[in-house]
Amino acid sequence: MSIRIAIPSKGRISEPAVELLEKAGIGLIDNSNRKLFSHTFDPEISVMFTRAADIPEYVEDGAADIGITGLDLVKEKKANVELLEDLNFGYTKLVVAAPEASEYKTVEDLKKVKTVATEFPELTKEYFSKKNMDVKILSLTGATEVAPLIGVADVISDLTSTGTTLKMNHLREIDTILESTIMLIANKDSYKTKKEKIESIQTGIVGVIQAEGKKLIMANVKKEDLLNVKEAMPGMSGPTVSEVYGNDEIVAVHSVISEKEVFETINKLRKIGAKDLLVLPIERILE
Numbered sequence: 001m002s003i004r005i006a007i008p009s010k011g012r013i014s015e016p017a018v019e020l021l022e023k024a025g026i027g028l029i030d031n032s033n034r035k036l037f038s039h040t041f042d043p044e045i046s047v048m049f050t051r052a053a054d055i056p057e058y059v060e061d062g063a064a065d066i067g068i069t070g071l072d073l074v075k076e077k078k079a080n081v082e083l084l085e086d087l088n089f090g091y092t093k094l095v096v097a098a099p100e101a102s103e104y105k106t107v108e109d110l111k112k113v114k115t116v117a118t119e120f121p122e123l124t125k126e127y128f129s130k131k132n133m134d135v136k137i138l139s140l141t142g143a144t145e146v147a148p149l150i151g152v153a154d155v156i157s158d159l160t161s162t163g164t165t166l167k168m169n170h171l172r173e174i175d176t177i178l179e180s181t182i183m184l185i186a187n188k189d190s191y192k193t194k195k196e197k198i199e200s201i202q203t204g205i206v207g208v209i210q211a212e213g214k215k216l217i218m219a220n221v222k223k224e225d226l227l228n229v230k231e232a233m234p235g236m237s238g239p240t241v242s243e244v245y246g247n248d249e250i251v252a253v254h255s256v257i258s259e260k261e262v263f264e265t266i267n268k269l270r271k272i273g274a275k276d277l278l279v280l281p282i283e284r285i286l287e
Contacts, residue, residue: 001194002044002046003046003197003198004045004066005021005046005048005066005068006058006066008052011052013052014052016090020068020205020209021040023208023283023284024207024284025041026041028040036049036050037049052069056076056081060077060079060080060081061187062190065187065198066084066185067184067185067186068087068185070180070182071180072092072120072178075122075123076122076123077122081185081186084186084191085202085205085206086181087181087182087183090181091161093179094120094123094159094177095158095159095160095177096110096116096155096156096173096175097157097158097173098148098172098174099149099171100171100172101170102148105174107131107175110131113133115137115152117153117155117157118140118156118157119141119158120177121139124157127157144156144157145158145169148171149169156171184205207285208283210284211283211284214257214258214282214285215257215279216254216255217233217255217256217266217277218276218279218280219253219275219277220251220275222250222273223250226241226251229253232272233268239253241253262279266279
């Protein structure tokens with residue numbers, strides 16, 4: 001049962017998507033020249049490289065069974081697809097922004113707007129329609145932020161993650177239209193007929209996402225100190241305890257903790273008297 005995964009050929013999503021597949025164990029056999037298709041370690045799975053903006057339509061039409069792309073693009077294309085998983089990276093938001101020197105400072109001021117430039121005409125049109133504001137939508141394919149400067153639009157709607165580009169172009173955010181992250185999506189028919197295979201891919205990818213920022217910490221401690229150990233390294237569901245062969249007084253404990261907690265946890269365990277401490281990377285966590 002073959003599965004085709006569509007991922008961006010370039011842009012901010014491309015490398016993280018490739019890395020995600022690699023860590024999930026799917027792996028690309030030939031990714032050197034970004035060909036249209038690449039085989040994977042699984043002969044039933046192939047990867048298609050294409051424009052991120054086209055992925056929602058390709059998945060909806062069945063040219064790909066599943067895809068990795070932004071929620072903003074799925075909503076803009078009004079793609080009828082299964083939203084399988086929020087992959088928790090690539091956060092961005094679609095905002096309405098106006099020149100800092102303009103009269104547009106609040107949402108209420110947008111009633112005076114006549115023309116809006118954007119790469120997201122559908123979402124922008126829907127936003128202004130819901131607010132009963134009659135505006136002209138000017139659809140652009142790039143450099144939206146210069147539209148007010150050259151006098152072709154009053155305000156813009158554009159993607160921003162940090163706001164830096166808007167500030168560099170002397171634009172201020174007025175309102176947020178949509179918050180977006182990268183999604184794993186599936187063709188609705190494929191999700192019915194190839195559900196088991198698609199869910200196995202989803203499980204692998206989710207396992208990688210859940211393992212991000214986590215470490216496995218291991219140590220040997222005296223049995224009498226176990227209550228103190230539990231307080232020192234609670235982890236995801238508390239420490240796991242196992243016997244140490246040939247020593248009735250010592251047990252081995254291990255737990256999955258946040259990477260941010262490693263330094264503090266090690267110091268706590270050392271004060272308790274823990275020995276043979278190990279901190280190990282985690283590739284995947286499957287619940």
